[in-house]
Amino acid sequence: MKINSPLEAYKFLPATNCGECGEATCMAFAAHLIDRSHKLTDCKPILEAKFKKKYEELDALLAPEIREVEIGVGDKIAKIGGDDVLYRHKLTFFNQTQFAYDVSDTMDEKDLVERVNYIQDFKKFYVGNFLTVDMIAVRCTSGDPAKFAAAVKKVMETTDLPLILCSFDPAVLKAGLEVSKDRNPLLYAANKDNWKEVGELALEYDVPVTLFAPDDLDMLKTLAKTFAEMGTEKLVLDPGTFPTGKQLKQTFTNFIKVRRAGIDGDREIAYPIMAVPFTAWMAHDDPVSASYWETVVASVFTIKYGDIMILHSTEPYAMLPELHIRDTIYTDPRKPVTVDPGMYKVGEPTADSPVLVTTNFALTYYTVESDIASNKIDCFLWAIDTDGIGVEAAVAGGQLTAEKIKKGIEDSGFDMKKDTTHNTIVIPGLSARLQGDVEDATGCNVMVGPADSGRIPGWMEKNWPPQKK
Amino acid sequence: MTKKMKLSQLSDILQDLDVESLEGVTIEGDIELNITGGGGLNPALAYALGNEISQISLHMANIGRMLGFPAEQLFASAFGLGEMPQPEALPTSPKIQELLASKFEVAKVDNWKNPIQEVTLGATSGDGGSRKSTVTIGGENALPYYFDAEMPHRNYVTMDVFDMPIGMAKAVKGNYEDVINDPAEWAKKVVRDFNADMVTIHLISTDPLINDTPAKEAAKVVEDVLQAVDVPIVIGGSGNPEKDPEVLEKAAEVAEGERVLLASASLNLDYERIAKAAMDYGHNVLSWTQLEINAQKELNRKLMKQCNVPRERIVMDPTTAALGYGLDYAYTNMERIRLAGLMGDDELTFPMSSGTTNAWGAREAWMVSSPLNQDSDWGPREYRGPIWEIVTGLALSLAGNDMFMMMHPTSVQVLKEITQTLYGSIESEEIDITNWVGAEV
Numbered sequence: 001m002k003i004n005s006p007l008e009a010y011k012f013l014p015a016t017n018c019g020e021c022g023e024a025t026c027m028a029f030a031a032h033l034i035d036r037s038h039k040l041t042d043c044k045p046i047l048e049a050k051f052k053k054k055y056e057e058l059d060a061l062l063a064p065e066i067r068e069v070e071i072g073v074g075d076k077i078a079k080i081g082g083d084d085v086l087y088r089h090k091l092t093f094f095n096q097t098q099f100a101y102d103v104s105d106t107m108d109e110k111d112l113v114e115r116v117n118y119i120q121d122f123k124k125f126y127v128g129n130f131l132t133v134d135m136i137a138v139r140c141t142s143g144d145p146a147k148f149a150a151a152v153k154k155v156m157e158t159t160d161l162p163l164i165l166c167s168f169d170p171a172v173l174k175a176g177l178e179v180s181k182d183r184n185p186l187l188y189a190a191n192k193d194n195w196k197e198v199g200e201l202a203l204e205y206d207v208p209v210t211l212f213a214p215d216d217l218d219m220l221k222t223l224a225k226t227f228a229e230m231g232t233e234k235l236v237l238d239p240g241t242f243p244t245g246k247q248l249k250q251t252f253t254n255f256i257k258v259r260r261a262g263i264d265g266d267r268e269i270a271y272p273i274m275a276v277p278f279t280a281w282m283a284h285d286d287p288v289s290a291s292y293w294e295t296v297v298a299s300v301f302t303i304k305y306g307d308i309m310i311l312h313s314t315e316p317y318a319m320l321p322e323l324h325i326r327d328t329i330y331t332d333p334r335k336p337v338t339v340d341p342g343m344y345k346v347g348e349p350t351a352d353s354p355v356l357v358t359t360n361f362a363l364t365y366y367t368v369e370s371d372i373a374s375n376k377i378d379c380f381l382w383a384i385d386t387d388g389i390g391v392e393a394a395v396a397g398g399q400l401t402a403e404k405i406k407k408g409i410e411d412s413g414f415d416m417k418k419d420t421t422h423n424t425i426v427i428p429g430l431s432a433r434l435q436g437d438v439e440d441a442t443g444c445n446v447m448v449g450p451a452d453s454g455r456i457p458g459w460m461e462k463n464w465p466p467q468k469k
Numbered sequence: 470m471t472k473k474m475k476l477s478q479l480s481d482i483l484q485d486l487d488v489e490s491l492e493g494v495t496i497e498g499d500i501e502l503n504i505t506g507g508g509g510l511n512p513a514l515a516y517a518l519g520n521e522i523s524q525i526s527l528h529m530a531n532i533g534r535m536l537g538f539p540a541e542q543l544f545a546s547a548f549g550l551g552e553m554p555q556p557e558a559l560p561t562s563p564k565i566q567e568l569l570a571s572k573f574e575v576a577k578v579d580n581w582k583n584p585i586q587e588v589t590l591g592a593t594s595g596d597g598g599s600r601k602s603t604v605t606i607g608g609e610n611a612l613p614y615y616f617d618a619e620m621p622h623r624n625y626v627t628m629d630v631f632d633m634p635i636g637m638a639k640a641v642k643g644n645y646e647d648v649i650n651d652p653a654e655w656a657k658k659v660v661r662d663f664n665a666d667m668v669t670i671h672l673i674s675t676d677p678l679i680n681d682t683p684a685k686e687a688a689k690v691v692e693d694v695l696q697a698v699d700v701p702i703v704i705g706g707s708g709n710p711e712k713d714p715e716v717l718e719k720a721a722e723v724a725e726g727e728r729v730l731l732a733s734a735s736l737n738l739d740y741e742r743i744a745k746a747a748m749d750y751g752h753n754v755l756s757w758t759q760l761e762i763n764a765q766k767e768l769n770r771k772l773m774k775q776c777n778v779p780r781e782r783i784v785m786d787p788t789t790a791a792l793g794y795g796l797d798y799a800y801t802n803m804e805r806i807r808l809a810g811l812m813g814d815d816e817l818t819f820p821m822s823s824g825t826t827n828a829w830g831a832r833e834a835w836m837v838s839s840p841l842n843q844d845s846d847w848g849p850r851e852y853r854g855p856i857w858e859i860v861t862g863l864a865l866s867l868a869g870n871d872m873f874m875m876m877h878p879t880s881v882q883v884l885k886e887i888t889q890t891l892y893g894s895i896e897s898e899e900i901d902i903t904n905w906v907g908a909e910v
Contacts, residue, residue: 087801087804087805087808088801088804089801089804089805121845122845123843123844123845124839124844124845125839125841125843125844126793130843139906139907140906140907141906141907141908141909143907166906167906168904168906188906189906192568195568196565196566214902214903217573218570218571218572218573220573221571221572221573222568222569222570222571223568224571225569225571226565226568226569229565229569230564230565240902241902242900242902243900243902244890244895244897244898244900245890245895245896245897245898245899246893246895246896246897247897247899247900248890248891249614249890249891249892249893252614252891253615253616256615256616257573257575257616258573258575260575261573261574261575264575264576266574266575268571269573276902276905278905278908278910279900279902279905279908281908281910282900282902282905282908282910283897283900288852290910291852292852292856292859292883293883295856295859295860296859296860296863296883296887299860299863299864300863300867300887300891303800303864303867304867312910315848315852316845316846316847316848316853317848317849317852317853317856318856320833320847320848320853321792321833321856321857321860324792324793324796324833324860325792325796325860325864327793327797328792328793328796328797328800328864329797329800331797333797333801337795337798361795363793363794363795370841371840371841374840374841374842374843389759389760390790390794390795392830393759393760393788393790396708396759397735397737397759398710398737432678433676433678452832452836454832454836454840455840457840
């Protein structure tokens with residue numbers, strides 16, 4: 001965006017402090033516009049006709065440097081791009097990288113349906129939510145428009161996930177569009193040879209389109225400029241993803257350059273970027289090596305500016321790290337990573353229920369909590385204030401000590417002797433060395449739980465209730 | 470103002486008026502078209518002239534359209550073309566027949582002016598040690614692998630060796646069962662078989678809560694490892710803040726002159742003793758803090774100002790959290806540290822080291838299957854574990870980390886492959902991706 005202080009945005013607002021946006025003042029609202037936690041349309045008064053000019057001016061000033069492009073329709077609509085910074089700590093990255101997994105039009109129909117179902121059903125629980133993947137890229141390997149259209153149709157019957165239609169043949173793309181035009185698919189791709197025809201398709205069907213210029217940034221920018229002139233800015237840039245050696249290094253350089261130019265204000269190239277880690281499969285024959293290398297390339301370009309990518313391996317050992325590295329990079333660094341220290345009841349604990357201790361690092365806390373809750377164990381769980389540091393590091397760094405545990409329990413007004421029948425605290429396995437200290441400090445029995453909370457259920461079966469001494 | 474000019478000149482000028490350059494252009498005064506000859510021209514010249522004039526009128530009409538005037542309608546009615554079917558293209562986008570050339574340019578970053586300190590690990594016989602080779606890290610003038618400035622040194626991997634058998638993920642353990650009771654053999658194995666650039670000997674048995682091995686005895690193990698391998702080494706304590714200073718002092722003494730990396734000085738132990746041991750016996754210090762940039766500054770400052778550790782003997786470990794377990798924090802912490810260093814913060818211009826092995830603490834790396842039945846199948850853990858370590862390390866390499874402490878041989882191999890590819894030292898056959906869409910996989 002072109003402005004960076006709330007004052008600059010405030011000038012354009014009605015300044016009535018009406019509160020309709022949920023903020024007490026227009027200045028507060030302006031601050032949220034700058035950190036992009038509110039949209040300008042949240043301000044109802046500025047949408048009135050008399051403010052039209054101010055609205056338009058401010059809207060232009062607030063527009064993200066990298067254009068936002070939408071793919072798909074309805075609930076599953078995917079937004080890509082929209083970034084304003086090169087480093088996540090400067091604000092946050094918006095619109096996480098969209099992962100599209102490929103199918104081809106020469107696949108056996110049963111295999112195709114099975115693969116699409118696997119992709120759309122894949123999920124991994126993490127901090128209160130499921131991580132999932134996003135899109136299907138249909139590749140034309142037959143060269144036959146009718147076959148391609150049939151495959152696209154089959155995919156659409158199987159899933160609502162957004163689609164990428166992949167071919168360099170305009171006739172094939174047109175056939176695919178004819179069946180999928182209501183789904184707003186992404187076209188892949190226009191290049192220096194087919195740009196005229198593919199560009200016309202993008203305009204005719206009003207769908208987003210990828211521009212492909214392998215290792216040729218002048219051509220990439222030329223295509224982008226030409227398409228903008230033709231009348232569409234729903235563009236995605238593919239500078240080519242070369243899978244190995246010096247070519248991969250050059251690919252890395254190209255991604256950095258394109259994004260830097262866009263953030264620096266070169267509007268002609270300020271579009272979302274596509275990476276194609278799929279090409280790892282052109283360099284490796286062995287599927288494990290190919291999956292590994294594809295995951296590595298995907299990780300590099302999830303971190304460095306890929307907004308959407310096409311992948312092939314659906315092995316869990318590829319998808320799980322891909323999902324997690326994406327979450328890593330797109331987690332808003334401004335959000336707190338701690339939970340409030342104190343006592344939490346999981347299920348419906350009684351005086352016989354165990355008392356467990358963990359840290360107030362949000363991730364640790366939620367992991368422990370979900371492991372306990374999903375196994376229907378009733379207990380008292382303490383989040384000890386470790387400044388948001390996990391168990392192992394907090395023990396090493398002195399943020400999790402016997403005194404902290406004692407204080408944590410006492411501060412919540414809980415009396416181990418009165419409120420439990422067992423006077424026993426279970427500490428995390430990774431803090432085993434604190435056992436004696438905690439016994440001394442609290443006067444309670446202290447048991448050492450498992451090192452991973454996923455093993456709490458098994459541990460409970462063996463160790464709970466504790467033997468009377 | 471009136472100006473006479475030739476038609477072709479005018480046409481040339483207008484030729485250059487693409488939409489971009491039109492913005493803000495004002496056409497002032499009259500343009501007099503001074504056409505001589507008229508009807509008496511020979512047909513060829515008349516045709517050429519007619520062509521010029523028509524081209525001009527087209528450009529003018531285009532300008533008119535950009536200004537919002539529906540010039541095409543004017544043309545249509547003037548020439549009686551109103552009834553002709555309109556082409557499909559959008560009314561505001563004239564069909565473009567040729568690509569509009571545009572040149573890509575981007576500036577280098579201009580505020581990365583401060584180079585990262587170079588630190589050499591290990592000493593050869595010429596420098597009072599017995600290592601066959603040394604490792605130098607740091608020296609960067611840009612973020613890793615960026616085109617702004619060449620990266621002077623590649624990334625290095627030091628592999629973990631422990632002075633006693635420890636609990637390990639199954640996928641890791643399989644590689645070390647034969648050497649688990651012999652740190653010297655273990656060290657040999659990682660260098661010989663797994664391509665380790667360096668070896669880290671962790672003296673964990675010294676922890677009073679584990680075996681409480683005396684410092685002197687632990688130092689023996691360090692001697693054995695120095696004998697067994699000729700690469701530079703890192704010496705780690707047990708992490709016990711009371712015991713570590715003594716353990717590292719004794720270890721530093723027996724390794725005198727070898728320029729090892731003592732791991733670690735931290736704010737929660739007597740860092741002065743670690744620093745002094747490093748100075749007395751010619752070693753480097755690992756400055757370890759926990760995910761807190763200001764604590765890192767503070768410790769580095771204390772090491773430099775209070776303990777007089779020279780800059781070329783400090784490496785930082787700002788803490789590595791595993792993928793999915795705080796890597797977002799660790800990544801950004803390192804990236805901020807490196808950017809601050811490059812932009813001139815002298816308290817942060819040191820090379821960095823990552824305890825990448827921490828990745829194995831993630832349950833995704835070692836558990837047989839997900840503890841939650843709603844999850845999709847996690848697949849075989851023998852493939853899941855190494856990639857967890859790789860992606861953890863790879864992310865930090867992009868944040869500026871120089872040296873990796875690692876555990877699994879496959880992880881080491883793949884991490885080296887990708888970091889050296891980005892560094893630019895890996896040659897491979899060129900692959901033509903022009904038609905990747907049709908690839909058979």
